[in-house]
Amino acid sequence: MKEFTISTPARYVMNTVLVLMFLFIGNHITQSGILLRSQYALLIQIGFFIILAVSLNLVTGYLGQLPLGHAGFMAVGAYAGALFWRAHLLPPTLSIIVGLIVAGVVAAIFGVLIGVPALRLRGDYLAIITLGFGEIIRVMLTNLDSITYGARGLLNIPRYSSFLIVYACVVITCTVIHMLMKSRHGRAILSIRENEIAAESCGIKTTYYKVLAFAVSAFFAGVAGALFAGNQGLLVPSDFDFMTSINILMIVVLGGLGSMFGSVVAAAVLTFLPFMLQPLADYRMIIYSLMLIIVMIFKPSGLLGSYEFSLSRIIEKVVNKALSLRGGAAKGGR
Amino acid sequence: MLLVAQLINGLQLGSIYALIALGYSMVYGIVKLLNFAHGDIIMVGGYIALFSLTFGQHPLLAAALTVAGCTVLAIVIEKLAYTPLRFAPRLSLLITAIGVSILLQNLAQYFFSASGRSFPGHLMIPHGSVSLGGVMVSYTSVITIVTSLVSMAALTMLVKHTKLGKAMRAVSEDQDAARLMGVNVNSVITFTFAVGAALAGIGALLYSVRFPLIFPTVGAMLGLKAFVAAVFGGIGSIPGAMLGGYAIGLLEVLVTAVGLSRWVDGVVFMVLICVLMVRPTGIMGRNMMEKV
Numbered sequence: 001m002k003e004f005t006i007s008t009p010a011r012y013v014m015n016t017v018l019v020l021m022f023l024f025i026g027n028h029i030t031q032s033g034i035l036l037r038s039q040y041a042l043l044i045q046i047g048f049f050i051i052l053a054v055s056l057n058l059v060t061g062y063l064g065q066l067p068l069g070h071a072g073f074m075a076v077g078a079y080a081g082a083l084f085w086r087a088h089l090l091p092p093t094l095s096i097i098v099g100l101i102v103a104g105v106v107a108a109i110f111g112v113l114i115g116v117p118a119l120r121l122r123g124d125y126l127a128i129i130t131l132g133f134g135e136i137i138r139v140m141l142t143n144l145d146s147i148t149y150g151a152r153g154l155l156n157i158p159r160y161s162s163f164l165i166v167y168a169c170v171v172i173t174c175t176v177i178h179m180l181m182k183s184r185h186g187r188a189i190l191s192i193r194e195n196e197i198a199a200e201s202c203g204i205k206t207t208y209y210k211v212l213a214f215a216v217s218a219f220f221a222g223v224a225g226a227l228f229a230g231n232q233g234l235l236v237p238s239d240f241d242f243m244t245s246i247n248i249l250m251i252v253v254l255g256g257l258g259s260m261f262g263s264v265v266a267a268a269v270l271t272f273l274p275f276m277l278q279p280l281a282d283y284r285m286i287i288y289s290l291m292l293i294i295v296m297i298f299k300p301s302g303l304l305g306s307y308e309f310s311l312s313r314i315i316e317k318v319v320n321k322a323l324s325l326r327g328g329a330a331k332g333g334r
Numbered sequence: 335m336l337l338v339a340q341l342i343n344g345l346q347l348g349s350i351y352a353l354i355a356l357g358y359s360m361v362y363g364i365v366k367l368l369n370f371a372h373g374d375i376i377m378v379g380g381y382i383a384l385f386s387l388t389f390g391q392h393p394l395l396a397a398a399l400t401v402a403g404c405t406v407l408a409i410v411i412e413k414l415a416y417t418p419l420r421f422a423p424r425l426s427l428l429i430t431a432i433g434v435s436i437l438l439q440n441l442a443q444y445f446f447s448a449s450g451r452s453f454p455g456h457l458m459i460p461h462g463s464v465s466l467g468g469v470m471v472s473y474t475s476v477i478t479i480v481t482s483l484v485s486m487a488a489l490t491m492l493v494k495h496t497k498l499g500k501a502m503r504a505v506s507e508d509q510d511a512a513r514l515m516g517v518n519v520n521s522v523i524t525f526t527f528a529v530g531a532a533l534a535g536i537g538a539l540l541y542s543v544r545f546p547l548i549f550p551t552v553g554a555m556l557g558l559k560a561f562v563a564a565v566f567g568g569i570g571s572i573p574g575a576m577l578g579g580y581a582i583g584l585l586e587v588l589v590t591a592v593g594l595s596r597w598v599d600g601v602v603f604m605v606l607i608c609v610l611m612v613r614p615t616g617i618m619g620r621n622m623m624e625k626v
Contacts, residue, residue: 066425117607121614124368128565129610132603135558139600242558246432253429282444289437293415296430300422 004319006312014312019171023164030163038275040163044231046271047166048224051173053251053263055220058177060249061258062186063213064193066127069114069134070221070248075141075240076110077103077222079148082157082229096160096230100169100223107222108215110137115214119207134245141237153236154229161230169227173220174260180216189213193258254295256302261309266302338469340591341584346475346544348583349482353537354560355567355575356489357530363506363570364526366424370431371411373557374438375531379404379538380453380548381446387457396458401535408531412524420520435554442550453546458539478540485536486576489529493572502526506570555599559586562606568619577617 006014030040056070081103090098118129141148148154180186188209191199200206229235247270255266273291277284295303354376361369382403386396415434419427455474463472493499504512505522513519541556542548559582567578582602589601609617 060425066428117611121610124362124366124569125565125610125614127368128562129607132562132607135603136600136607139597139603143596143600242554250429250432253425257423257425285440286437286444289433289440292433293430293437296422296426296433297415297418300419300426 003316004323005316011312018311023167026163026167041231042271042275043163044161044166044227046268047163047170048161048227048231049248049251049267049271050170050264051220051224051227052248053255053267054173054177054260055217055224056248057252057255057258057260057263058180058189058213059217060252061256061263062181062189062193063210065119065210066123067118067130067214068127068242068245068249069130069132069137070217071240071242071244072114072130072134072137073107073111073218073221074225074228074244075137075237077107077225078229078235078240079141079154079225080106080222081226082154082235083147085158085160085226085230086154086156088158092158092160096165099160100165100226103222103226104219105222107225108219111215111218112211115211115218119210119214131242131245134240135242138237138240141240148235148237151236151238153234155234157229157233157235159230159233161227165230166227169223173223174264177216177220178260185209185212250292254292254302256304256306258306259302259304259308261307262302262304265304340587342469342471342475342479344584344587345580346478346583347587348580349479350537350541350544350579351560351563351583352576352579353482353485353533353540354556355564355579356486356572357534357537358557358561358564359567359569359572359575360502360526360530362564364502364523365416365420365427367416367427367431368561369527369530370428370557371434371438372530372534373553373555373560374435374442375404375408375411375553376534376538376541376556377442377548377550377553378407378438379535380542380552381442383458383539383542384451384453384548387454391457393458397536397539400539401532404531404535404538405528408527408534409524412527416527417520439550439554446550448550450547450549450552453542453548455543455546458543474543478544481536481540485533486572489533490572492529498522498525559602562602565616566606566609568613568616571616571618571620574616574618 026043029035030043035043052070052074056067059065059067081099084099084102085095089095114130114133118126118133121129142150144150181189188199188204189212191202191204192206192209196206225240228239232239251266251270252263254270255262255264274284274288277287280287354372357372357375358369361367361372379400383396383400386399387393390396390399411434415430416427419430459474459477461473463470464476465471493502501512501517501522502525504515504517505519505526509519512522537560560579563578563582564575565578566581567574567576569575585602585605586598589595589598594601613619
């Protein structure tokens with residue numbers, strides 16, 4: 001019996017419809033004013049944490065490296081975007097889009113600059129060197145008073161990060177990284193994770209793909225940084241310290257390495273959890289860290305492992321099951 | 335003269351870094367874990383020293399309590415949080431260590447409040463100085479440098495010349511082979527954590543005397559710097575950790591002396607990156623061969 005499958009164009013239509021549906025619902029909720037200000041801010045925050053986690057997952061989960069300086073790229077993007085927006089060169093709508101692209105591109109340039117030397121090293125040394133670069137970026141932002149206003153903070157950043165903008169960025173990030181991973185370039189990246197030497201001997205340009213993954217990851221981290229700036233309205237270098245990088249890494253590992261769906265869910269849960277634990281203010285972080293340790297001990301591969309959610313797969317499964325049941329019943333009846 | 339004074343200052347800071355870096359290095363050598371909770375063990379050690387000094391008023395008693403407290407804490411953490419993950423992916427272990435670090439910081443914040451408490455350093459090491467060849471050196475500097483040298487010598491003896499030390503080296507070389515030779519791998523790993531924490535306890539005492547303010551996140555940056563020192567010298571290597579500690583300490587003091595105090599952290603990491611570019615496994619690290 002022929003298996004029921006959904007054709008690729010139909011899948012795209014389905015996903016587009018879903019995306020638009022979520023957009024419609026989300027937009028309706030945010031416009032209707034049911035949400036408190038803090039809840040709205042939380043929603044935006046979940047948005048840029050999703051972008052950060054999904055982009056870090058590209059390097060950690062798919063490429064198999066361990067960078068600890070993601071907050072550095074976020075910082076570069078945040079300052080680039082914020083400075084661009086503050087200059088008010090273009091009309092607002094255009095300015096938002098160009099600003100986000102500027103933030104991404106500047107961060108990607110840093111990604112390449114840092115990636116080329118850092119990726120010569122392996123494993124833990126890569127982790128340390130990216131950590132070092134992240135700290136250097138933070139120290140520079142603190143000390144370049146004339147541009148960044150140092151520890152006093154960069155003020156009066158236009159608050160451009162509305163639900164619509166953040167949602168659009170989340171969708172674009174997930175789509176681009178998903179498509180990248182489904183392409184031959186994505187398979188090259190995965191092969192480096194599985195076995196670098198084998199990949200190299202199959203003619204895959206490992207350095208090129210490593211730098212590519214690093215740059216794409218940095219690009220989206222930069223975009224997320226700009227969204228962060230547009231949400232806060234002010235920036236201080238200490239927003240981007242080592243703990244921020246660690247928080248993003250925590251989301252990725254907890255969600256499951258190499259699972260985009262896991263990153264999205266974990267970003268939402270881990271951002272939402274401290275907010276929900278607010279009534280327990282004093283114990284909040286204690287509970288949070290204990291949960292982290294317990295999850296790691298009992299489920300070391302993360303909450304969702306490498307599971308990817310796919311609606312079309314679920315539909316296919318259900319339909320096939322129904323078909324085979326009916327087929328079986330028909331056979332039995334005869 | 336000023337230069338000599340600064341050098342001694344740097345050596346003092348470097349000895350503290352070296353003591354802490356040893357803990358990172360030994361643990362990394364044996365279980366390949368970047369033990370992020372190490373810095374926070376120092377913080378806890380600082381609090382233990384603070385309370386035992388305030389109540390007991392006796393420096394040796396306080397020192398003994400601090401070292402013992404840190405050791406017990408490290409053993410408890412190792413048994414509860416790290417042992418269940420012995421065969422898990424290394425990244426999970428790293429995240430667990432980070433979790434422990436956040437937990438310790440927040441427990442300290444809950445019990446001792448977030449604001450800093452000043453440390454009665456004069457009860458530990460009296461004020462005053464001695465003249466060494468025309469340079470006035472404070473007791474604190476002398477005691478810090480001597481204590482760290484003695485501890486490191488003791489550690490070297492332990493690792494090089496005892497049966498347990500041989501077992502430690504065997505486990506770090508090849509865990510499975512060591513197990514086949516009858517080494518109790520689990521207890522050796524626990525012992526390594528304990529030794530690292532004992533050194534961290536000594537480091538905590540010396541650090542608190544030098545910078546007499548204790549707060550729940552005091553261990554975070556200190557731990558990071560010591561960790562940089564360990565990598566600088568070649569992580570997993572004991573003489574490397576000492577060398578790295580002294581190098582980072584001297585570097586920091588000299589950069590501050592030149593008047594670039596706001597750039598200290600940046601310069602430290604920049605030098606680390608330059609060293610790793612030239613020698614990818616640190617100054618005294620072993621080169622890892624790639625196997626196909």
